[in-house]
Structure formats: C-alpha cells, structure tokens
Amino acid sequence: MLAVSSVRLRALPRNLSICSVSQVRRLTMKLSSPQSSKVYDAVIIGAGPAGLTAASSLIDAGLSRICMVDPTFTAGRIHEKYREVPSNTKTGLFVQWATGTKTFAHIIKSAPGPNAYTKMLELDQDTTCMLGDAVNVAQLLTDGMRKVPGIDSLASEVRHLVREGDVWRLPEHGVTSRKVVLAQGSRPRQFGLADQYPNLQDLDLDTSLKPSALKGQVPFGSRVGIIGSSHSAVLAMKNLYELGEGVSLVNFYRSPLLYAEYKDGWILYDNTGLKGVAADWARKVLGPEKDPRVRRIHLAAPGRKEQGIYDAELPQCTHLVSAIGYDNNEPPKVEVDGRQVKLDFDPLTGRFKGVLGLYGSGIAYPERVTDPVGNVESAVGWMKFLRFCRRVAPEWAAE
Ligand SMILES: Cc1cc2nc3c(=O)[nH]c(=O)nc-3n(C[C@H](O)[C@H](O)[C@H](O)COP(=O)(O)OP(=O)(O)OC[C@H]3O[C@@H](n4cnc5c(N)ncnc54)[C@H](O)[C@@H]3O)c2cc1C
Numbered sequence: 001m002l003a004v005s006s007v008r009l010r011a012l013p014r015n016l017s018i019c020s021v022s023q024v025r026r027l028t029m030k031l032s033s034p035q036s037s038k039v040y041d042a043v044i045i046g047a048g049p050a051g052l053t054a055a056s057s058l059i060d061a062g063l064s065r066i067c068m069v070d071p072t073f074t075a076g077r078i079h080e081k082y083r084e085v086p087s088n089t090k091t092g093l094f095v096q097w098a099t100g101t102k103t104f105a106h107i108i109k110s111a112p113g114p115n116a117y118t119k120m121l122e123l124d125q126d127t128t129c130m131l132g133d134a135v136n137v138a139q140l141l142t143d144g145m146r147k148v149p150g151i152d153s154l155a156s157e158v159r160h161l162v163r164e165g166d167v168w169r170l171p172e173h174g175v176t177s178r179k180v181v182l183a184q185g186s187r188p189r190q191f192g193l194a195d196q197y198p199n200l201q202d203l204d205l206d207t208s209l210k211p212s213a214l215k216g217q218v219p220f221g222s223r224v225g226i227i228g229s230s231h232s233a234v235l236a237m238k239n240l241y242e243l244g245e246g247v248s249l250v251n252f253y254r255s256p257l258l259y260a261e262y263k264d265g266w267i268l269y270d271n272t273g274l275k276g277v278a279a280d281w282a283r284k285v286l287g288p289e290k291d292p293r294v295r296r297i298h299l300a301a302p303g304r305k306e307q308g309i310y311d312a313e314l315p316q317c318t319h320l321v322s323a324i325g326y327d328n329n330e331p332p333k334v335e336v337d338g339r340q341v342k343l344d345f346d347p348l349t350g351r352f353k354g355v356l357g358l359y360g361s362g363i364a365y366p367e368r369v370t371d372p373v374g375n376v377e378s379a380v381g382w383m384k385f386l387r388f389c390r391r392v393a394p395e396w397a398a399e
Contacts, residue, residue: 048076
C-alpha cells in the first residue's frame with residue numbers, strides 16, 4: 001500500500017466535525033488515493049467477488065501494480081442485500097473459490113484463525129450455506145488483497161475512462177493504467193408495472209429476499225403478486241409464503257420452473273435451473289399438489305395477452321414484486337482517442353470488441369459457456385468467475 005502523503009494530511013481541516021458530508025467524502029478519497037504519477041498495470045473497477053477474482057488472477061499471471069476501485073470494499077451486492085439468502089452453490093465451491101488463485105490461497109493461509117474461512121470449513125461442504133457465510137470469506141480476502149504489496153485501493157466510483165495512446169486514464173482520480181477490468185456488478189431490473197394500478201404497493205425484490213427486512217411490510221390479509229420464475233423469484237415467494245397464513249401469493253410466469261440436474265461431472269441447467277433451498281421449496285409448495293395459498297398463472301397461455309391477465313388479476317392484489325432479471329450497474333463512460341464508444345462485450349475472451357486493454361468479468365460480464373448437450377448459458381457464480389479469469393487473465397496480462 002502507498003503511504004499517505006504528508007502534503008495530503010496537512011490539507012485536512014483542523015476540525016473535521018464541521019466538514020460537510022461531501023467534504024469528508026472528498027478528503028477520504030484523497031487520503032486513500034494512489035499517487036497520480038504511477039502507471040498501473042491494471043485498474044479493477046468494482047471489488048465484489050468478480051473484481052477480487054480478476055485482481056488476484058492478474059497477479060498470478062505476473063502483473064504487480066494493481067489499483068482496485070470500489071465505493072465500500074465490503075465484497076459487493078451480496079453483502080449489501082443478500083446475506084440472508086441461501087446459496088445456490090454448495091459450500092465446498094466457495095471454499096474452492098477462496099483458495100483458487102495463488103494470491104487468494106496465500107492470504108487465506110496467512111490469516112489468523114479462527115476466521116470466516118475456517119468457519120466455512122466446519123460447514124457441510126456438500127450442501128448449500130447462507131450467502132452471509134460466503135461473503136464473510138470474501139471480506140477476509142478483500143482485507144488481505146488490500147494489503148498485498150503493489151495493490152492500491154481507492155474508495156470511490158469510476159464514472160469516466162479515457163484511452164489516450166496506449167494507456168487508460170481515470171480523469172476523476174488522476175490514475176493511469178495500461179489495462180482496465182470492469183466488474184461493476186448488477187441490480188434487479190425495474191418494471192414499473194405497479195404504477196399502473198393504484199391499489200398496488202411496489203415491493204422491492206431485494207426486500208423480498210431479506211426476511212428480516214420483510215417483517216412488518218406485508219400485513220395480514222395481503223395478496224402479493226410475484227412476476228418471474230427464476231431462482232430469485234422462487235426465494236422471494238418462499239420468504240413471503242413464510243410470513244404465514246394471512247398472506248397469499250399469485251405468481252405470474254412466462255417460463256415454467258426449471259430445475260438443475262446433477263449429471264456425471266457436470267450440471268444440466270447449471271446457471272438457469274433451481275438448486276438447493278429454492279429447488280426443495282418449489283418442489284414442495286409449487287409442485288403438482290397445489291397449495292391453495294399460491295396461485296400460478298402462465299403469462300404465455302394461448303389466447304391470452306399479458307396485459308389482459310394483469311388487468312384481470314392485479315386489481316385484487318395488494319403488493320407486487322418484480323423478479324424479472326438483473327441489469328448491469330452503469331459502466332463508466334468510455335472515451336477512446338476523443339470519441340465516446342459503445343461497449344460490446346465478447347463473452348468468450350472477456351475483451352470489449354474494438355477497445356484495447358479493456359476487459360470485463362462477473363455478473364455484469366459473464367463468460368458464455370456451452371454444456372455437453374449444447375445448451376448455451378451465461379456462467380454466473382463465484383467459482384465460474386474464477387475459472388474464467390484463470391483461463392483469460394494470462395492472455396490479458398500478456399497483451
Ligand atoms: C440473489 C442472488 C443470489 C446469488 N447466489 C449465488 C450463489 O449462491 N453462489 C454464487 O456463486 N453466485 C451467486 N449469485 C451470483 C453472483 O455470483 C453474485 O451476484 C456475485 O456476488 C456477483 O459478483 P460481482 O462482483 O460480479 O458483482 P457485485 O457483487 O455486485 O460487485 C460489484 C461491485 O462493484 C462496485 N461498483 C459498481 N459500480 C462501480 C463504479 N462505477 N466504480 C467502482 N465500483 C463500482 C459495487 O459497489 C460493488 O461493490 C447470486 C446472485 C444473486 C442476485
């Protein structure tokens with residue numbers, strides 16, 4: 001880590017308590033900012049599981065001067081929103097992820113125990129865990145990564161990237177780098193359907209995925225509409241269902257429920273099928289023996305239009321949850337030689353087409369994979385980000 005310069009320390013006002021919030025933010029950013037004269041080998045934008053994985057894979061691949069940028073360094077959206085969500089991957093995969101690069105393995109080996117990783121080793125490796133347990137391990141690695149010699153960390157957001165000649169500049173931060181990796185994550189897609197029906201209260205998907213936040217939000221007698229049939233939609237339904245007898249559900253779906261199937265050495269519908277707690281609950285409650293508290297309505301039923309179905313059903317509902325997918329968080333504005341470029345990600349190589357030295361990883365930029373029977377999916381998961389980075393980081397580093 002770079003030492004805080006005395007010039008910057010002297011710039012601090014004597015009485016911090018009279019600073020405005022924005023002044024404090026600016027000052028904090030300066031204090032943790034890297035030196036502007038240094039040219040990094042790579043800047044990583046976003047330090048969720050994917051950004052951490054990319055940074056450690058690039059170090060393994062031989063790069064030594066790396067700057068990670070993230071507003072909080074708390075291991076991404078899972079920490080902020082999904083600690084109470086049961087994982088869809090087995091515990092053993094998080095353990096493999098945490099030791100899957102040489103840099104990660106060294107941090108884990110050097111961390112004093114007991115710690116989040118040793119706690120995870122005590123769990124049953126062959127079943128799922130709470131995402132809170134996994135994210136504690138990611139935070140242990142975040143703290144360790146920030147102490148690796150050659151890695152700087154900047155507590156901020158990047159809004160603007162400029163390519164000049166053969167280097168990238170982050171004009172807001174005075175940082176220059178040969179390569180940039182985007183790993184800025186995603187957020188639930190907004191639908192806005194609830195606005196069309198005055199009786200409906202829009203219930204945030206993130207709130208529905210967090211039982212402690214859901215308590216008190218949905219009174220006895222509520223009838224909640226849930227749009228979607230993904231892993232997130234099913235977990236939201238489970239949490240709402242578990243509020244008790246006084247809450248009934250109407251699930252609107254386009255695609256039937258899809259379950260992951262464990263084959264010999266691979267998983268059918270690995271990225272799109274239900275797994276773990278979500279799969280068990282869906283089989284039990286949404287299966288052939290219908291539960292009267294949950295109605296399921298197929299939006300693609302022949303002869304009916306989606307809007308007509310909503311118009312008939314939603315006036316009877318009190319709340320609406322939209323679980324219709326995730327959109328990428330806004331990437332920085334990218335300018336190459338004075339012109340703004342539209343980003344076009346190549347999911348096989350992790351590069352952006354036509355833009356040198358810019359790469360992507362994580363839920364925002366997943367690898368495209370084809371399974372043994374020809375299904376094409378986006379590979380989203382911590383261990384999948386790691387496999388992708390282990391394959392492509394040596395190529396990125398060599399360019
Ligand atoms: C409900 C849910 C459950 C999931 N369960 C699992 C599971 O069990 N197992 C599994 O392997 N995967 C799971 N995933 C999938 C995926 O692995 C996780 O979403 C993963 O945490 C994504 O990591 P990420 O680093 O790509 O994004 P994020 O965790 O979102 O991290 C992105 C980071 O970038 C920062 N950032 C954003 N914009 C900027 C900017 N402009 N400048 C600087 N920083 C920025 C953000 O603040 C954040 O810290 C789940 C996903 C969801 C939504």
